[in-house]
Amino acid sequence: xxxxxxxxxxxxxxxxxxxxxxxxxxxxxxxxxxxxxxxxxxxxxxxxxxxxxxxxxxxxxxxxxxxxxxxxxxxxxxxxxxxxxxxxxxxxxxxxxxxxxxxxxxxxxxxxxxxxxxxxxxxxxxxxxxxxxxxxxxxxxxxxxxxxxxxxxxxxxxxxxxxxxxxxxxxxxxxxxxxxxxxxxxxxxxxxx
Numbered sequence: 001x002x003x004x005x006x007x008x009x010x011x012x013x014x015x016x017x018x019x020x021x022x023x024x025x026x027x028x029x030x031x032x033x034x035x036x037x038x039x040x041x042x043x044x045x046x047x048x049x050x051x052x053x054x055x056x057x058x059x060x061x062x063x064x065x066x067x068x069x070x071x072x073x074x075x076x077x078x079x080x081x082x083x084x085x086x087x088x089x090x091x092x093x094x095x096x097x098x099x100x101x102x103x104x105x106x107x108x109x110x111x112x113x114x115x116x117x118x119x120x121x122x123x124x125x126x127x128x129x130x131x132x133x134x135x136x137x138x139x140x141x142x143x144x145x146x147x148x149x150x151x152x153x154x155x156x157x158x159x160x161x162x163x164x165x166x167x168x169x170x171x172x173x174x175x176x177x178x179x180x181x182x183x184x185x186x187x188x189x190x191x192x193x
Contacts, residue, residue, distance in 0.1 A: 006137055009130075013141035015189035019117045020149040021179075022186055026117030030150055031175065033108045040154035042101040043108060044147025046090050048140060050112055051121055053086045054079070055139035058122045059132050079122045080113070087113045117146055153182060 017023060020030045026047075033043045058079050066072050091109055094102045102109070112118060121142045125135040156178050165174050 006134070009134060009138050010141045013138055014145040014148060015186065018145040018149055018186050018189075019121065019142050020146055021183040022190075023120070024183075025120045026115050026146055028111060029108050029115060030146075030153065031179070032111075033105065034150055034154040034175075035157055036104075037151055037154045037158060039101075039104045040150040041147070042098070042105055044143070044150050046094065046105070046109065047112060047115070047118065047146055048143035050083065050086050050090055051118055051139040051143040051146075052136060054083055054118060054122050055125060055135040056132075057082050057086070059125065059130075059135045062126050075123065075126070076119070079119055083118050083122070084113045117142070149182065149186070153179060156182070 013019075019025050020027065029043055029047070033039050061078060061082065062072075062075065066075055066078065087110065090112070091102070094105070094109065121139050125138050128138070130138055157175060160174060160178065169177070
């Protein structure tokens, strides 16, 4: 496979088919963890780590176990178990390495297990029939796109704290309107790939 295809996978995953803003997967952490840029960066790093490891573990499981034994119907359950184990590992590492970030992420860290963006990427890489390397590139690129959306949204939300917002729009309403506008902005990338 040539470099242009990898470039297309990267640009497509980050901008064109952004997992949050175009495919609307992973909305819970997008709205829940995006109040501060620092927390968003931490969540982005954790999701990137989990997505990359998920690709490295899920692809061989799919190819060498599920397909070999003709039990592809178990894919979703197996992938959820793999993701849960990886998230548990990330949680243990974060607790040791960065207790402040671990506290800041709070309940959203274990919720990566049920983050449909992570499961969606694992299933999509199989559906798209990517090789192992393509799967890893796709997963990391998707996680970068997730992180980009999360950090942009957090930056906008931080800025909105200093602006005069009508009382009826404060909090969740202005956040949802902002998320919609950000999603429309990312839709402009759809002609790239």
